[in-house]
């Protein structure tokens with residue numbers, strides 16, 4: 344058994360005669376595979392009670408891989424034992440990035456994947472032609488199923504040469520499918536992704552958008568075979584040992600995200616054994632996936648500073664302050680307790696885009712779909728992160 348996953352993996356999808364890595368190689372084989380998977384996708388998606396490791400699962404778009412309906416986000420994880428616990432508890436789609444926890448997350452992944460790669464469906468936040476090789480080295484594997492670099496605009500996802508970089512990496516067997524991680528809820532962006540044809544998934548921030556056009560565009564993407572991985576729909580990270588109240592809240596929120604967004608799977612950050620157990624419990628009971636009044640419950644579960652990432656404030660500030668980005672960095676600091684990461688992200692903004700350039704005109708608050716007290720939030724973020 345190699346790290347290539349020659350035997351049947353936790354995703355339960357491999358033909359035993361070839362490795363998943365080999366399957367990526369060769370455009371003809373992959374194209375045929377994609378077509379076959381696409382044609383069978385609809386039937387597979389509707390097949391009753393798909394499971395992986397006894398947990399509710401779904402066929403993840405045209406990749407054909409079966410993934411659990413809650414996935415593991417490694418943004419808060421530094422201990423290999425936590426990832427081992429995730430796999431022991433049956434969750435199979437796992438995600439990390441070189442920048443998470445100053446590199447400690449991907450290093451912890453590497454320690455576990457060295458012996459357990461075949462049990463995972465791996466998603467890595469890297470660009471195909473840039474940092475893929477070094478990430479794979481740290482991860483102790485020679486391929487990742489998905490690469491999901493952060494991109495938020497039509498210009499970025501359409502960049503000349505990007506498709507070729509991905510195809511080169513795929514044909515070398517280093518990755519299976521390309522997507523992108525996105526914090527902009529733009530129907531035009533989603534439709535462009537579908538039109539470009541080479542994207543197989545999207546890691547999309549999902550919140551209480553109130554924008555049916557965005558939800559419709561995700562539906563079109565899903566019908567086109569794009570895997571929908573939802574992130575940031577949970578208002579704060581699960582604490583070290585979630586209370587009963589928090590467990591009920593998260594169950595409701597997860598149910599809402601699966602039902603309302605039609606997400607294939609939810610990427611949930613888990614930094615502790617207790618958080619892993621909580622999500623496993625949510626998956627097992629499935630009560631949340633059928634709970635009544637989900638929309639109402641979802642809204643009730645959001646706190647007063649939760650950004651819906653609706654993008655209404657984009658370009659609104661006369662001084663050029665990057666309102667939405669700063670609110671997100673504030674969330675990393677305040678809710679995820681990732682102050683160092685938040686400071687690094689904040690430092691990446693141009694000086695004139697930071698909250699210090701705000702003169703309290705209030706225009707951004709006027710357009711905010713969540714009616715957030717943005718001036719105070721920006722000021723607080725600047726004080727903590729500058």
Ligand code: SF4
Pocket residue numbers: 659660661662663664666700701702703704705706707708717718721
């Ligand atoms: S309140 Fe500040 S950040 Fe908001 S639009 Fe006015 S100057 Fe820009």
Ligand code: SF4
Pocket residue numbers: 649650651652653654655656657666667670710711712713714715717
């Ligand atoms: S700060 Fe308000 S307007 Fe801006 S993206 Fe968030 S919810 Fe939308």
